[in-house]
Amino acid sequence: MTDIVNHWIGGKTVEGASGTYGPVTDPATGAVTTKVAFASVEEVDAAVAAARAAFASWGRSSLAQRTQILFRFRALLDAHRDEIAALITAEHGKVHSDALGEVARGLEIVDLACGINVQLKGELSTEVAGRVDVAAIRQPLGVVAGITPFNFPAMVPMWMFPLAIACGNTFVLKPSEKDPSASVRLAELLSEAGLPDGVFNVVHGDKVAVDRLLEHPDVKAVSFVGSTPIARHVHLTASAHGKRVQALGGAKNHMLVLPDADLDAAADAAVSAAYGSAGERCMAISAVVAVGSIGDELVEKIRERAEKIKIGPGNDPASEMGPLITRAHRDKVASYVRNAAAEGCEVVLDGTGFTVDGHEDGHWIGISLLDRVPTTAKAYQDEIFGPVLCVLRAGTYEEGVALINASPFGNGTAIFTRDGGAARRFQLEVEAGMVGVNVPIPVPVGYHSFGGWKDSLFGDHHIYGNDGTRFYTRGKVVTTRWPDPADAPAGVDLGFPRNH
Numbered sequence: 446m447t448d449i450v451n452h453w454i455g456g457k458t459v460e461g462a463s464g465t466y467g468p469v470t471d472p473a474t475g476a477v478t479t480k481v482a483f484a485s486v487e488e489v490d491a492a493v494a495a496a497r498a499a500f501a502s503w504g505r506s507s508l509a510q511r512t513q514i515l516f517r518f519r520a521l522l523d524a525h526r527d528e529i530a531a532l533i534t535a536e537h538g539k540v541h542s543d544a545l546g547e548v549a550r551g552l553e554i555v556d557l558a559c560g561i562n563v564q565l566k567g568e569l570s571t572e573v574a575g576r577v578d579v580a581a582i583r584q585p586l587g588v589v590a591g592i593t594p595f596n597f598p599a600m601v602p603m604w605m606f607p608l609a610i611a612c613g614n615t616f617v618l619k620p621s622e623k624d625p626s627a628s629v630r631l632a633e634l635l636s637e638a639g640l641p642d643g644v645f646n647v648v649h650g651d652k653v654a655v656d657r658l659l660e661h662p663d664v665k666a667v668s669f670v671g672s673t674p675i676a677r678h679v680h681l682t683a684s685a686h687g688k689r690v691q692a693l694g695g696a697k698n699h700m701l702v703l704p705d706a707d708l709d710a711a712a713d714a715a716v717s718a719a720y721g722s723a724g725e726r727c728m729a730i731s732a733v734v735a736v737g738s739i740g741d742e743l744v745e746k747i748r749e750r751a752e753k754i755k756i757g758p759g760n761d762p763a764s765e766m767g768p769l770i771t772r773a774h775r776d777k778v779a780s781y782v783r784n785a786a787a788e789g790c791e792v793v794l795d796g797t798g799f800t801v802d803g804h805e806d807g808h809w810i811g812i813s814l815l816d817r818v819p820t821t822a823k824a825y826q827d828e829i830f831g832p833v834l835c836v837l838r839a840g841t842y843e844e845g846v847a848l849i850n851a852s853p854f855g856n857g858t859a860i861f862t863r864d865g866g867a868a869r870r871f872q873l874e875v876e877a878g879m880v881g882v883n884v885p886i887p888v889p890v891g892y893h894s895f896g897g898w899k900d901s902l903f904g905d906h907h908i909y910g911n912d913g914t915r916f917y918t919r920g921k922v923v924t925t926r927w928p929d930p931a932d933a934p935a936g937v938d939l940g941f942p943r944n945h
Contacts, residue, residue: 450481450625452488452649453632455495456642462488467622467651472538472768473758475806479536481625484650489617489657492646496588496615497663499643504585504613508562511611518607518638519555522548525634529599529627534759536624537598538767538808539722541759544599551603553891554909558607564914565612574944577926583918585613586665586689590658592679593628594671595621595770596725596830602628604895604909605668610644612917614666617646619658623770625649659683666916668908669693670727672828673854673900680903691916692903693727693896695828696856699849700730700885701871703842704737706861710883712746714861718885719834720754720812723766724778728857728879728886732818732825732835734845740838744816747834748793751812757801768808769831775808778831781824782813788822790815796832820848828854842867850876855898859885878902 450469452459461482469479484492503511522529530544537544567582591605598620606616620628628647635645648654658664659682666689669679676694683690700718702711718730735743757764769775779797786792796811810831818825818835825835839845849858859881860871868882878897881887889895889910896907906916928935 448479450479450629450649452482452484452492453629453645453647454488454492455646456636458629459488459491461649467649469536469623469625470771471535472770472808473760473801473804475772475808479626481622481649483622484648484654486653486657489648489650489654489661492617492648493588493658493661493663495643496617496646499641500585500587500615503610503615503641503644504587506613508565511613512559512561514635514639515555515559515607515611518635518640519552519559521634521638522552522555522631525630526552529630531760532626532630533598533624534767536626537595537770538759539725540764540767541762543722544759547597547600550888551600554603554913555607557891557909558611561608561611561914564911565918576928577924577944580923580925582921582923583612583914584921585918587614588617588663589614589666589668589917590617590619590664592619592655592658592667592669592671593621595623596722596727598624598627599631601670602631604670604913606645608909608913609668609917610640612914614917615644615646617648617658617664619648619650619654622649622651655679656682659688660686662686664688666690667692668916670908676903677900689906689916690904691896691906691908693908694901694903695854696727696729696897696901697732697825697828697852697854698728698730698857698859698877699732699734699852700859700861701734701842701845701849702736702739702743703860703862703864703867704739705863706739707863708739708743708746711861712743712750714859714883714885715747715834716750716754718859720751720766720832723769723810724832725770725830726886728888729830730859730885731829731833732837734837734839734848736839736842736845740816740836744793744814744836747836748814751794751814751834754812756799756809756811758804758807766812766832769810770808772808774830775810778810778829778833781827781829781831781833782815785815785818785822785824788824789817789819790822790824790835791817820851842870846871846874850874853900856901857881857887857897859883859887878907
């Protein structure tokens, strides 16, 4: 009998009542190992109702109570990190070491949430007028929701809910239906840490569940990470229903390599950033822009390194790269490579025929490297989300930056150079939300915020860091006068208040 991943509502497992299920597949074998319950509108409503009921007390709980629970959760998460990484590998396919890295980066945001009392400090101005003080405070919103992607089933939820609940909100998570088990395990650990029932809930499903969260009148804010078309839909729909929204979309991250760069270091970085997690990262480098005459040498160095990557099941310690999430996604990624030559690309490496002995039904694709890619090619224009690296050529620094800035995406970018002046120009001139200088994947640490520009972000707030705290709270200003008993009555004054 196939196991079922069910919802987590009100502090306990709740079996799906809709009768609709989705398959959960082991990408390394292609076998369906589990099925996940898809929530109906009524089941989403039940999760929101549980969160709303819990907010009545959780929203007024002390900072000490909230952070003590988060400290206990952090300890449990640290103790179970290997178990959670194994769940990720089994359903996503990424290698175990990469899954452990995902959990570690999620822990950074839990660390930040454990110190939320510093970020929630208010402000006080005394004697702004005669015996008048003004205080600014921040308060939680209420029920908030997170809708998260398949590529980081533990880390991206942890970008959201630790800060949200630390700020006093209650949370409803709709994780990817492709790899749902890690989110349920996180819910169990939160409960074990002492989080009150209903503060954190998980509902699984598809567009039915997503759209209900976007429209539900009791959901005050929505956080989303996923593709640009869905991010746009989330932003438009949730905003139209009066919600605060942060919706992070897709990417086409460029790495500009100047002629003075250390080409060995640049090639190492390009291979690591392009092919890690089989390219299924929104911060993957998918386009390298080689400036001047270095292109041929750089491509050769990338090819030499890429050909040595060991591809295999994620639970094999020898594997450096695993399979793609689904067979359909594997076929879509392969189509970009197969059509590349007809679109003017030079195919240096073609990984479309790759398979793994003994795992022939897995969702395998090998390393692909495309050179002299024109900006008109679909392989360049689209977010492929697979192990396909495009190399473009530019004559000058200015031409390279113009090429990057012409992209509709603006998530992350990087420059490789020994020239500090060029690096400084680049960080100011490039149109992207996250910039690396000799750092290929510039994902900020937890106490800075993550987010892109242009079609990579919809909404005003980036995620986690100070932006996360601001997103999950709203400001209130309190003006107070305590008159001295000896004061004479002020009397009626219909004029507009003035400070004296």
